Amino acid sequence: xxxxxxxxxxxxxxxxxxxxxxxxxxxxxxxxxxxxLAVALATFAASLYSLRSxxxxxxxxxxxxxxxxxxKLIISGGxxxxxxxxxxxxxxxxxxxxxxxxxxxxxxxxxxxLVSSVELVTxxxxxxxxxxxxxxxVPMREERPGLRMQMESAIKYILFGVVATAVMLFGMSYxxxxxxxxxxxxxxxxxxxxxxSPAALAGIAMVMGGFFFKxxxxxxxFWVPDVYQGASNETTAFISSVPKVAAVAMLIRIAAMATxxxxxxxxxxxxxxxxxxxxGNLVALVQTDIKRMLGFSGIAHAGYVLLGIVTLQEVGYATxxxxxxxxxxxxxxxxxxxxxxxxxxxxxxxxxxxGLHKRSPLMAFTLAVSMFALAGLPPFxxxxxxxxLLTGAYKAGYLPLVIIAAVNTAIxxxxxxxxxxxxxxxxxxxxxxxxxxxxxxxxxxxLVLLILALGLAPDMLMRLATDAxxxxx
Amino acid sequence: xxxxxxxSSGFPILSTLIFLPLAGALALLAIPGAxxxxxxxxxxxxxxxxxxxxxYSGFDTSTAKYQFxxxxxxxxxxxxxxxxxxxxxxxxxxxxxxxxxxxxVLGSWKYIxxxxxxxxxxxxxxxxxxxxxxMALDFVLFYILWEAMLIPMYLLIAxxxxxxxxxxxxxxxxxxxxxxxxxxxxIIALYMSQGTFSIPALMGQNYSPxxxxxxxxxxxxxxxxxxxxxxxxxxxxxxxxxxxxxxxxILASVLLKxxxxxxxxxxxxxxxxxxxxxxxxxxxxxxxxxxxxxxxALAQQDMKKLIAYSSVGHMGFVTLGIFVLNxxxxxxxxxxxxxxxxxxxxxxFCVGMMYxxxxxxxxxxxxxxxxxxxxxxxFLAFFSLSSLAFPGTNSFVGEFLIxxxxxxxxxxxxxxxxxxxxxxxxxxxxxxxxxxxxGTDNPDHKGLMDLNLREIITLAPLLVGVFWLGLAPEPxxxxxxxxxxxxxxxxxxxxxGVVAVTSLxx
Numbered sequence: 001x002x003x004x005x006x007x008x009x010x011x012x013x014x015x016x017x018x019x020x021x022x023x024x025x026x027x028x029x030x031x032x033x034x035x036x037l038a039v040a041l042a043t044f045a046a047s048l049y050s051l052r053s054x055x056x057x058x059x060x061x062x063x064x065x066x067x068x069x070x071x072k073l074i075i076s077g078g079x080x081x082x083x084x085x086x087x088x089x090x091x092x093x094x095x096x097x098x099x100x101x102x103x104x105x106x107x108x109x110x111x112x113x114l115v116s117s118v119e120l121v122t123x124x125x126x127x128x129x130x131x132x133x134x135x136x137x138v139p140m141r142e143e144r145p146g147l148r149m150q151m152e153s154a155i156k157y158i159l160f161g162v163v164a165t166a167v168m169l170f171g172m173s174y175x176x177x178x179x180x181x182x183x184x185x186x187x188x189x190x191x192x193x194x195x196x197s198p199a200a201l202a203g204i205a206m207v208m209g210g211f212f213f214k215x216x217x218x219x220x221x222f223w224v225p226d227v228y229q230g231a232s233n234e235t236t237a238f239i240s241s242v243p244k245v246a247a248v249a250m251l252i253r254i255a256a257m258a259t260x261x262x263x264x265x266x267x268x269x270x271x272x273x274x275x276x277x278x279x280g281n282l283v284a285l286v287q288t289d290i291k292r293m294l295g296f297s298g299i300a301h302a303g304y305v306l307l308g309i310v311t312l313q314e315v316g317y318a319t320x321x322x323x324x325x326x327x328x329x330x331x332x333x334x335x336x337x338x339x340x341x342x343x344x345x346x347x348x349x350x351x352x353x354x355g356l357h358k359r360s361p362l363m364a365f366t367l368a369v370s371m372f373a374l375a376g377l378p379p380f381x382x383x384x385x386x387x388x389l390l391t392g393a394y395k396a397g398y399l400p401l402v403i404i405a406a407v408n409t410a411i412x413x414x415x416x417x418x419x420x421x422x423x424x425x426x427x428x429x430x431x432x433x434x435x436x437x438x439x440x441x442x443x444x445x446x447l448v449l450l451i452l453a454l455g456l457a458p459d460m461l462m463r464l465a466t467d468a469x470x471x472x473x
Numbered sequence: 474x475x476x477x478x479x480x481s482s483g484f485p486i487l488s489t490l491i492f493l494p495l496a497g498a499l500a501l502l503a504i505p506g507a508x509x510x511x512x513x514x515x516x517x518x519x520x521x522x523x524x525x526x527x528x529y530s531g532f533d534t535s536t537a538k539y540q541f542x543x544x545x546x547x548x549x550x551x552x553x554x555x556x557x558x559x560x561x562x563x564x565x566x567x568x569x570x571x572x573x574x575x576x577x578v579l580g581s582w583k584y585i586x587x588x589x590x591x592x593x594x595x596x597x598x599x600x601x602x603x604x605x606x607x608m609a610l611d612f613v614l615f616y617i618l619w620e621a622m623l624i625p626m627y628l629l630i631a632x633x634x635x636x637x638x639x640x641x642x643x644x645x646x647x648x649x650x651x652x653x654x655x656x657x658x659x660i661i662a663l664y665m666s667q668g669t670f671s672i673p674a675l676m677g678q679n680y681s682p683x684x685x686x687x688x689x690x691x692x693x694x695x696x697x698x699x700x701x702x703x704x705x706x707x708x709x710x711x712x713x714x715x716x717x718x719x720x721x722x723i724l725a726s727v728l729l730k731x732x733x734x735x736x737x738x739x740x741x742x743x744x745x746x747x748x749x750x751x752x753x754x755x756x757x758x759x760x761x762x763x764x765x766x767x768x769x770a771l772a773q774q775d776m777k778k779l780i781a782y783s784s785v786g787h788m789g790f791v792t793l794g795i796f797v798l799n800x801x802x803x804x805x806x807x808x809x810x811x812x813x814x815x816x817x818x819x820x821x822f823c824v825g826m827m828y829x830x831x832x833x834x835x836x837x838x839x840x841x842x843x844x845x846x847x848x849x850x851x852f853l854a855f856f857s858l859s860s861l862a863f864p865g866t867n868s869f870v871g872e873f874l875i876x877x878x879x880x881x882x883x884x885x886x887x888x889x890x891x892x893x894x895x896x897x898x899x900x901x902x903x904x905x906x907x908x909x910x911x912g913t914d915n916p917d918h919k920g921l922m923d924l925n926l927r928e929i930i931t932l933a934p935l936l937v938g939v940f941w942l943g944l945a946p947e948p949x950x951x952x953x954x955x956x957x958x959x960x961x962x963x964x965x966x967x968x969x970g971v972v973a974v975t976s977l978x979x
Contacts, residue, residue, distance in 0.1 A: 425639070
């Protein structure tokens with residue numbers, strides 16, 4: 001049954017259609033969230049069901065393999081987590097909520113189609129489907145008096161996004177011009193023999209640019225702080241985690257076109273990694289808005305992830321996948337707390353978290369775990385991921401990169417620690433207890449356990465990631 | 474794997490020691506009532522201490538191999554194993570940790586009144602990670618526990634600490650973390666060079682001198698900050714002063730020993746040539762620490778700060794003993810690690826008891842309590858004597874061995890270290906004089922209660938330790954001999970230049 005290969009995508013597509021129907025009906029807003037959640041969980045189940053299936057669809061431009069299915073599982077899991085945050089969106093007008101969920105589902109659809117695309121045009125369409133939905137999600141936020149930041153953010157996001165897309169298209173034209181094909185199966189062997197050709201390296205680098213934008217790698221990071229700040233908390237939670245997983249997956253697919261003879265490409269990746277780490281960590285040190293801080297921290301983490309890709313080796317790719325999955329869990333846990341603490345969906349200053357341990361011990365604990373994990377402390381997932389990334393990079397001969405990454409860990413601890421400090425500080429004038437919904441509580445316990453499990457028993461995910469990466473090389 | 478003696482008794486005693494406090498911490502989540510939580514933690518730490526005693530009686534002192542070992546594959550993709558084992562060096566530190574923890578619970582019985590459950594969980598997590606650090610024979614396992622320990626310790630200071638707890642806790646965290654990030658790089662480098670994370674397997678390999686020096690420096694930074702050696706000591710007074718009593722005690726008694734343990738376990742056996750290269754610098758840094766700690770302690774008005782700076786001096790003796798690289802020096806250093814744990818821990822308990830009564834750590838506020846608290850000052854006097862290495866107390870034996878070892882190595886160096894012992898007498902006598910008798914302007918101490926039974930029970934075992942180790946240190950010395958000789962063999966043979974070791978042995 002070929003249709004079964006398409007099951008996760010089909011679920012999301014039908015779910016999106018159902019949400020569209022809801023959006024044109026009347027008084028249907030409260031149905032939207034359960035429906036979206038059901039769609040997300042069904043997609044997760046469908047991905048799990050089709051985990052080991054393989055095959056080609058749509059004239060071989062769409063490939064179902066372990067790599068794509070693992071990523072679909074992670075991405076749909078991420079969507080489900082974001083939807084479990086609370087009972088209702090706090091910051092989005094009721095009449096547009098069905099649309100909001102529809103675009104969220106469509107964006108995820110774009111992402112899970114992206115990871116299966118093995119042809120440049122298909123890849124482009126999938127990427128744009130996910131991007132345009134996101135562009136629309138950013139301005140969907142209640143207007144506050146004197147504050148229309150979301151509009152500015154949306155404009156910035158779309159402008160930078162379009163430029164990144166243009167760079168990527170330009171790169172694709174090079175690849176097509178050099179090889180005469182748009183299929184990865186033809187591109188990879190052809191390009192691997194052209195590693196001394198500047199045009200091939202420039203083409204690969206520019207195609208990567210489109211995903212650097214998604215992953216927020218320096219110098220494609222300019223949108224990050226403003227979009228994080230302007231978009232509503234739930235939207236930011238999604239933008240900051242789920243698309244990054246797909247971006248790493250696609251960077252791996254594209255990196256597979258290069259070999260280690262392409263010195264210029266690897267040095268470019270290494271330089272971007274170093275700049276992302278330093279830029280992200282140093283700027284995050286002085287942030288007062290927690291979402292902006294997490295935005296800059298995300299840039300730094302993108303730099304860490306590149307440590308795995310720069311090796312151009314199977315182990316490095318697998319570690320990158322592991323790391324970004326861990327990052328998804330840690331980041332979503334952090335945003336879960338932000339969304340729960342934020343009463344009406346307003347932006348939180350770091351100082352607003354003071355005394356959180358009294359208002360909600362569970363949320364404070366979740367936030368502390370998330371911060372310590374992001375900082376890369378054992379026994380959490382962040383440490384194990386960073387450790388394996390460093391091991392891989394050292395093995396590939398990037399000792400300076402390893403030392404710089406280690407030094408960056410020491411820099412970053414300060415701002416993560418200041419969040420924990422504020423959370424557990426005695427002060428805080430707000431003393432009203434926070435009513436976290438049951439789903440948020442369950443999710444926070446689940447995420448803490450997941451972060452711990454990934455840190456203490458990374459073997460299972462690593463094996464899965466290694467098998468997945470093997471299936472595309 | 475011939476360096477491991479696997480535990481064949483069927484009872485995984487080391488794992489039990491590690492996981493029992495962890496399980497106790499999880500169980501605490503379900504126990505209501507502050508008092509029940511205190512008793513529960515006391516029970517868990519007490520049982521852990523009791524379980525740890527057979528380690529001593531079952532220990533084979535004739536071999537330098539690691540004993541009671543457990544070996545389970547953990548992360549197969551990177552060949553990381555869960556390997557535990559102890560030798561003569563770590564055995565004493567394990568016992569020190571397990572035996573101290575019940576006292577820490579007793580010592581914070583009244584001191585901690587808010588969030589008792591969380592406090593006790595932090596204490597138990599500390600115990601798990603500290604024991605793990607001393608037992609781990611796999612580098613990744615070691616590093617995970619080494620770093621993970623920062624979190625509960627940070628919380629102990631940041632949540633239950635004094636007025637400047639924010640500053641102190643962040644400084645502590647940043648210093649120790651910054652020190653150990655390069656340790657991770659060194660671990661990876663060693664793994665790439667030998668293909669294993671097993672600590673014993675990494676010892677005695679032929680690394681190139683440059684590689685050794687790099688690895689040594691990465692190790693050194695991490696451990697020197699932890700000890701702390703001059704000039705990396707500035708986090709210590711801040712952390713000690715602001716931490717709650719139990720935090721200070723753990724910090725002084727166990728945490729600082731991790732640094733010196735690291736020197737003995739990693740620096741000397743893994744990078745012997747580099748050790749010989751940097752030896753003079755480390756020795757002089759130790760002497761600088763001894764003198765600096767002594768002079769600074771002399772000027773303190775805050776009792777906790779005084780003891781904190783005295784720790785810098787005492788730990789200077791320990792690193793000196795380690796880096797003179799002979800049997801006497803290292804045995805003295807290990808003994809001094811234990812002694813410092815007992816004595817300084819006891820002194821922090823004493824200061825904490827005074828703080829519970831007067832809510833001040835100032836020497837001036839505590840001046841002249843001798844008349845009102847006779848039992849208290851008796852304990853205090855004996856611990857102070859031990860701290861200044863008075864003959865008959867434990868520290869005398871340790872310091873004497875260290876100085877004897879150092880004299881055999883370098884007489885000028887020793888001549889500079891000896892004034893440290895005199896300084897110790899000066900600041901400790903000043904401290905004792907002020908607390909017991911004070912001057913003509915003592916504050917009014919009427920109504921000050923002397924120690925109660927709980928506090929006496931907390932301090933009494935430590936006093937026994939002071940005299941036991943002072944008068945009959947043989948049981949402790951016997952345990953470590955084989956392991957120390959083995960370390961010396963590992964560090965000596967690699968260079969070929971050091972022959973003094975054998976000529977010194979009796």
